[in-house]
Amino acid sequence: MATARAERRLAAILTADVVGYSRLVEHDEAGTLSALKVLRREVIDPLLAEHQGRIVKLMGDGALVEFGSVVDAVACAVAIQKGVAENQADIPTERRIIFRIGVNLGDVIHEVDGDLYGDGVNIAARLQTLADPGGICISGTAYDHLQGKLDCDYEYLGERALKNMERPVRLYRPLLEVTTARTASPRPALPDRPSIAVLPFNAMSADPEQDFFSDGLTEDITSALSKLKGFFVIARNTMFTYKGKPVDVRAIGRELGIRYVLEGSVRKSGNRVRVTAQLIDAASEAHLWAERYDGDLGDIFVIQDEITASVVGRIGPELLAAEHARESPKPHHGLDAWECVVRAVFLCSQLSEESSRKMLPLLDRAIGLAPDYAQALAMKGWITMWRAFQGWEDMGYALALAR
Numbered sequence: 001m002a003t004a005r006a007e008r009r010l011a012a013i014l015t016a017d018v019v020g021y022s023r024l025v026e027h028d029e030a031g032t033l034s035a036l037k038v039l040r041r042e043v044i045d046p047l048l049a050e051h052q053g054r055i056v057k058l059m060g061d062g063a064l065v066e067f068g069s070v071v072d073a074v075a076c077a078v079a080i081q082k083g084v085a086e087n088q089a090d091i092p093t094e095r096r097i098i099f100r101i102g103v104n105l106g107d108v109i110h111e112v113d114g115d116l117y118g119d120g121v122n123i124a125a126r127l128q129t130l131a132d133p134g135g136i137c138i139s140g141t142a143y144d145h146l147q148g149k150l151d152c153d154y155e156y157l158g159e160r161a162l163k164n165m166e167r168p169v170r171l172y173r174p175l176l177e178v179t180t181a182r183t184a185s186p187r188p189a190l191p192d193r194p195s196i197a198v199l200p201f202n203a204m205s206a207d208p209e210q211d212f213f214s215d216g217l218t219e220d221i222t223s224a225l226s227k228l229k230g231f232f233v234i235a236r237n238t239m240f241t242y243k244g245k246p247v248d249v250r251a252i253g254r255e256l257g258i259r260y261v262l263e264g265s266v267r268k269s270g271n272r273v274r275v276t277a278q279l280i281d282a283a284s285e286a287h288l289w290a291e292r293y294d295g296d297l298g299d300i301f302v303i304q305d306e307i308t309a310s311v312v313g314r315i316g317p318e319l320l321a322a323e324h325a326r327e328s329p330k331p332h333h334g335l336d337a338w339e340c341v342v343r344a345v346f347l348c349s350q351l352s353e354e355s356s357r358k359m360l361p362l363l364d365r366a367i368g369l370a371p372d373y374a375q376a377l378a379m380k381g382w383i384t385m386w387r388a389f390q391g392w393e394d395m396g397y398a399l400a401l402a403r
Contacts, residue, residue: 007110010106014102020255039084050079056116078174100134102127102129103137104139104141129248132254139171195258197256198234199247199264202214238256274292276290340365340366341366344383348379360384
């Protein structure tokens with residue numbers, strides 16, 4: 001008797017995901033699940049049926065849907081976003097359900113049980129993470145089949161290298177005409193202080209001990225960063241919801257309202273371990289800093305502490321320097337004490353006569369605003385003594401100030 005086997009075919013794939021699902025469930029699990037059921041029954045399922053979409057699988061916070069036509073897939077995506085936005089318009093912002101949707105046209109593997117695999121599915125999943133909250137991101141292959149077939153305009157977003165894909169993918173965004181959740185629910189405002197999210201470090205093997213080590217390292221780095229004065233750090237529980245999922249740095253920045261992302265990996269070989277870490281600007285995806293650490297696993301907790309101290313010790317100055325570069329110059333009277341010290345730290349790294357001289361009014365401003373600001377006081381005394389040793393300041397004045 002012949003055995004049924006998987007077949008390849010061209011299909012339009014739609015993937016959808018709820019923005020901030022973990023936060024919504026943590027706040028009100030029963031209410032969130034009930035609201036999702038209502039959305040499915042009243043908005044999503046009727047639209048899928050209208051556009052002949054087949055639900056391949058449902059996850060708690062998303063769905064994978066197959067269409068025979070890419071025109072139907074994109075038309076359905078637009079209708080879903082409009083319908084969901086209208087349905088949620090009267091819901092308080094913090095409880096509003098918002099979707100991101102990705103659509104791709106590509107080759108897929110159709111299993112006998114109805115499941116789908118392959119690059120066509122993987123690209124759609126990556127596109128979904130790049131979509132704006134309440135928006136849609138489609139691939140170039142999908143866009144090429146749409147021109148003139150839908151009453152919709154599109155914005156070209158450029159080419160993008162996607163994770164585990166050999167070639168970059170052209171990206172487009174359908175422009176939705178009605179007020180959607182994207183405009184009704186603005187992105188979270190960035191905190192006034194440097195804000196960072198630490199992604200769970202990726203264990204590069206299936207060894208449970210290595211997974212334990214990478215999770216512990218992630219927790220330690222998150223905890224240590226949160227103790228640094230003036231830094232806003234996303235909680236560990238929030239970040240571990242991303243573990244094992246394909247993530248996009250820009251999408252994380254938009255969803256969490258943070259400026260920087262720290263990611264890394266752990267690789268074990270015998271009794272040796274190698275840890276890599278990268279600090280990334282969430283808006284531009286520019287790599288600000290990267291480092292590699294090698295150690296002996298004779299005492300796993302000692303090496304974990306050493307790496308944590310090294311990473312945090314390097315990241316602090318890098319974040320301060322990045323903040324300085326991010327902001328346009330401001331007059332001293334418009335800065336608060338913390339900002340003055342941040343700028344002074346950046347100038348201190350240059351250690352020239354000009355940079356050290358520019359530090360003084362910044363530190364004076366910080367001390368004037370916060371007379372007991374220990375870091376500002378210590379830095380003022382130190383830089384004044386350093387200038388005196390260089391012959392740029394009167395030694396008597398410097399000694400008197402130090403006392």
